[in-house]
Amino acid sequence: MLIELKNVCYTYGTGTVYEVSALNNINMEIGEGEFIGVIGHTGSGKSTLIQHLNGLMRPTSGQILCNGKDIWEAGFDLRSLRTHVGLVFQYPENQLFETDVLKDVMFGPKNQGLSPDECEMRARDALKQSGIPEELYTSSPFELSGGQKRRVAIAGVLAMDPEVLILDEPTAGLDPGGRDELLAQIKHLRDKRGITVILVSHSMEDVAQYATRLIVVHEGRIAYDAPPKKVFSHYLELEKMGLAAPQITYVMHALKEKGLKVDVTAMTVDEAKRSILMSLSMRASGAEA
Secondary structure, eight states: OOEEEEEEEEEETTTSTTOEEEEEEEEEEEOTTOEEEEEOOTTSSHHHHHHHTTTSSOOSEEEEEETTEETTSTTOOHHHHHHHEEEEOSSGGGGOOSSSHHHHHHHHHHHTTOOHHHHHHHHHHHHHHTTOOGGGTTSOGGGSOHHHHHHHHHHHHHTTOOSEEEEESTTTTOOHHHHHHHHHHHHHHHHHHOOEEEEEOSOHHHHHHHOSEEEEEETTEEEEEEOHHHHHTTHHHHHHTTOOOOHHHHHHHHHHHTTOOOOTTOOSHHHHHHHHHHHHHHHHHHHHO
16 A cells, blocks of 8 residues: 655644644655654644544645545545554553453454454454453453553554554553563564554654654654664754654764764664674774784
């Protein structure tokens, strides 16, 4: 599935004294199998942007195309689009409402007109892939922990067999262990099912570790759209936008300023470790020589 945005603009409160421009001439393409990170300061427009991708919001001007077809043209099946482009909101309790976990996850497939057996099979498979143990299937979703609620919300979208999975701050409020576990599960799902994942996050470390493409939204515009290493090389510019780079970026630049020949584009602990050890080894060999 190819999603294209052409000159998309969105304005809140059009024609009133409260008029605010949220998106300004957004142009971008989202291809199959990508893992895209979306970052931006609070109020930058990133949440508004992702809600345009499956037709939850209609642009004030511009076009949103799915496989070449304008999703707002007469006759386009928006309901079908929303089963193929699934959105998990930041607060999962907004998407949970059934009496137990299994019924909640079955709701989407039921709306697709599938048989009860097919709905249950899809729901169980999605819950398993999302890391929910079977003993919780009959529990009320509202009795679950924050991390478990997010997994159930993700399973509810996965049960509809989407081609694109959009996650708005899925790790907000989770402890470091829960955050790492959830993101690892999302990566596993992406690798196993080949779906496109769009991850909205405030954590530079998370997008650096998992995303292969990073979109920076600033004042309703796309400031950067490139691989994470290239985006974070502009860390000084990001700071002016109220953002930052991963902590490793600052460490590596500090080491370079001290004379150590390290890779300042390293973004993970493992990459930094390899670079530092190599630099120290080269320095030692040079000293011995």
